[in-house]
Every structure is written in C-alpha cells, then in structure tokens.
Amino acid sequence: MTASTGSDRAVPAATHRVACIGECMLEICESGGELRRGFGGDSANLAVYLKRLLPALPVRYVTAIGIDELSDELLAWLADEGLDTDVVRRISGRLPGLYWIRTARDGERRFHYWRGESAARCLLDGGHVTALERSLGGTTLACFSGITLAILPTDAREALLEMLARLRENGCRLVFDSNYRAALWPDVHLARREFARALAITDIALLGEADCHALYRDTEPAAMLERAAAAGAAEVILRCGSAACEGLTGARRWTVPVPEPVAAVDTTAAGDAFAAAWLAARLQDIDPENAALAGHRLAAAVVAHPGAIIPRSAMPAAAELFGDR
Template sequence: MFKVAVIGECMIEINGEMFGQSHQAFGGDTLNTAIYLARACDEVEVSYVTALGNDALSDGMLAKWQEEGINTQWVLRDSKRQPGLYMIQLDAQGERSFLYWRSQSAARYLLEHPEFDQLAQELEQVDMVYLSGISLAILPEQDRIRLLDLLEKLHIKGVELAFDSNFRPALWQDLSLARYCYRRIYGMTSVAMVTDEDEGMLWGDSCSEETLSRLGEMGVKKVVLKQGGKGALYQNLTNNSASTLIPTIPVDNIVDTTSAGDSFNAGFLSGYLKNKSTIDCVTQGHLLAGKVIQYKGAIIPREVTSPVIAIFNNLHAL
C-alpha cells in the first residue's frame, strides 16, 4: 500500500454569523486534503502528522479523523496546549474571510515535542510527504529550518514531496524569509500545487509563464497552477513539455469556497498516485472541488462526496 504522510495543523472551526447562528466543526488546509484523499483513494494509507492537546476537543477531533480512515499514529499529544481556533465569515458570493487564534496551538510546537525525533525517523517509511506553506509558516523560525532539513533528508532517501504553496503573508515575519523557505522546498518538490495569486504575492510574477519558468529553475519537477474558475495549468518541467490547460467544470451554486483548493489537491493526488493521465488527475480535482464548494464548511459529509469519487474509477472511459 502506498503511504502518504500529511504534515500540518487542524483547528476548531466556527462557521457562521458573528454573535449569531454558527456551527462548530474542524478544519485546516492539510487536514482537509488528508480527509478527502483518504475518501478518494482506498489503496493509499494517509497518515496525519501534527500535535493536539489532551483535552476533550482534541479527543473528539482524533476520533473523527480515525472514522475517516486517517492513520493517527503520528498525532502527538501535548499536555500543555490545545488546538487552535478559526472563524469563517461568508459574503453573499460564498467568498470567505477568517479570524484566527492559533499562536499557542499544539501544532505550532510540533517539532519541540519530545517524541518528534522518533516520529521523524519513522517518516522514512512513507512514499510521499505532503505539506503546505501554512505547515511551514505556523512554526517558530528555528523549527521551520529543522523541518526543511528533515524534508531534505527524506528527499535524499527517495521520499517524494508534494507541496501546496498556500502563501499567507500574515504568517511570515518578512518576505525574504518566506522566499528562502520556499526556495529550499521547491528544490526538492516532485509536485507543486500553486496559484497565480500566491506566486504573484511571494515572487512578483506577472503571468503564468513566468511562474512556470521560475519553478522549473528552482527544481520543481511537475506543477499544477490552479487558476480558479478558468481551470488549472499542468506542466512537466523535467522534459520541456508544453503546459496544458484543463478547464474547470462550471458550478452554478457556490456556497462556500473554504476548502476548494484543498479538495482539488486531494482529487488530483488520488489520480496521480494511481499513475493516471494528467487530464484525469486534474479533472478529478475539478470534480471534487466543484462538489465541496456547494456546501458550507471545510469538510462536507462523506455521503455527498461518495458519488463524485465513484466517478473517478471510470473517468478514463468518459
């Protein structure tokens, strides 16, 4: 069985009106991807790498992840801290704004946990590590470097790296530090999943061609450049092949775009890990994201995604 380790943070989610009707759930960019990937690909063992507290909310989150088929052996428990918290507010078009309380979350101090060194050695067992720019950004500066060093070690040992750039300026002390970290991680990335917006903020790119060229120079092997409603560009940067635009599948009823990119990544990777064609992989991403954004919250019910995921097995025949 192919093994994927997903590194990141999951927080308590409050979704709704300020001082009004709201719903409690959980979410986080990498955790969202981990859950949708586990749903979409039975042949893959998805493990989540993070830290939680010893509180009742942490217990409840852990139980929910296990119900989704997530391997939680690398979820460390921190008796001094709890999960972070975020609130989503939606406008009339389904676009979201966020408020965060995460500066003392257990996940932020994952690498300082006394059991992390043992966990790091066990990561050599996996075939792929997936993380995002947020996975790096939430860490204290010295821990970011430690994580990059660990990823480099795993890369040398043949572990494949998939990376979602997910650049959030508010989480970085300065742009030069962010660029240093991204430059290092791009140098060992097999599959980069990026957006025009994030790459423009981080590097000042003015067009897609500039982004693709720069990523190739930095060492990225394959890139998926997500362009919202337009679709996604895919390019294999190792063989000078041309980029391919796979149009998105229109959705009329957009309710909440919170987990659009995360679920797209899961749909894409579920095809990539089965060696499907580029078009099939990106189409799976579009299909899954298109379903997720029609519902509120980062994680929508399994029974809603099941019919879409059932299409994946026969996608090549469509």
C-alpha cells in the same frame, strides 16, 4: 451526484504510504446568522479527501494537539475519517488552533484565526524530529504546505526541511502546496526564502495563482510555473481560481479549464480538495489533464457546501472523478 467514498478504487496500497504534515484546527463556520462547528486545516483537508477517494491507501496525519476534550474530539474525528494517527503528538498546556469563517453571498470568505496556544506550533519541540523521522520511515509521499512552514518557529522549520530532504534522499516524493498566508509571516522576504528552500526539495508543486501574485508579484502563469520547475519540481500545477488549472509536466505545458461554472456556497478547502483529487488520480497513473479534471470536479462538490469538509454522502462517485477504470 451519486454518493460514494471511492471504496471501489483499486490502489496498490502496498507500494504507497502517504503522510500529511501540518495543523488541524477547530472550525467555526458562520453563515446566515447560524454557527456550525467542525474541524479543518489545509493539510488535514488534503488528508481526509485523499483517504476518502482511495480508502485502501495508508494516509498518516502528522500534527500536535493538546490534552483536552477538544483535542480528544479532533483525534477521534481524524480516526473516524480513516487516517493513521499514531504519530499525532499530545502536548500538555497547549490547545488546537481555531478559525472562524464568515461567508459572503458569493461564497467568498473571511477568516479570523486564534493560533497563540496552538499545539501544532510545538510539533518539533524538544528534538521530536528524530522520533518523527524514524516513524515516517517507509513513507513514499509526504505532503506539506506554506502554512506548515509558517506556523513553526525558525529552528523547527529548519529541522522539518532537513528531515524532509533526508526522506526524499531515501526515496520519498515530496508534495508542496503553496498556501501562502501573509499574516503568518513576519515579512514577504522571509516567506520567499523559505518557499525557495521548500521548492528546492519538492517533486510535485501545487501552486495557487493568488499565492504567486501575492508572494512574487507574478502576473503571468508561465512565470509561476517556470519558477517552481526551475527549482526542481517535476510536476507543477497552478490553480487559477474558478477559471482553469495550468500545469507543467517535464517540458510539456497544458491547460484544463473548469468544466462548468459553479455557484459557490463556501470556497473553503477548494484548493485542498483539488490537490487531493489530483494526487489520487496520479497515484492511479491517470494522466495530468484528467487528474486536473478530477480536481476541478471534487472542488466543485466541496464549494457547494459550507465548511472545509463536506458530508461523505456529498462526495462525488469515483467514476465521476476518475472515469471507469
């Protein structure tokens, strides 16, 4: 693949301002008996790949970290990726979360998490939602996920959803990525209720087939798509693993197969990469089917490397993802 960060992409930066809300963690990747350290987390992965694809686009990352050396490194990494970090909260006595990936030969992975002292869980403590909402004024696209919801205490989750609803009333579009992790929820019934509340204020729903099956026991893509559309999402995208992507845009349903089989080294962040390319394409007014193709292509590049964030040199050229525009 031709190396490119997409710096030649023309984006109406003055009309779009993106915020990604969630948790960025320390990543330990184990493969073949070797360990590699990095950073990752669904919302951070989305923010990084979106910024790489559209460097002119202002992308703000919203999280909380500690006051320690690892948090300093994490913040420097976010800034080095070009993300706006002015609203990253620093909390004394807290640390970044950590996840350890063990990758099997087929690229599938097992995760082990340490989140007990995670600063991101305290993002909205002390009434911080008021200051955060002021800071996010003028945001045109705000992204959050099932993990964003799951890590927050009940009161903070309530405050976040209410804040997002107010932003939406003021013209901000909301993007919700399902990313259901059963281990982060006390029970599936609470997760269903909170997902329903999130979907009710969502404009663009990015769903995972495995998430929908685990959460709702849905087995048919139509049911998965229609559930989110009925809640009010104008665009619903269903990622069906390595096979295809299905979508519902208004009343029109479409399917885009994966262009060619991929030999996965590590499937971490495949869905986040797909989401980033999808959003980057749609922000350039590319039609849904070609946006899905861009998502497939970036996901294929990401799973060919270990860890969540691939080297910049491994990024596909913009023309490969979006065509010559």
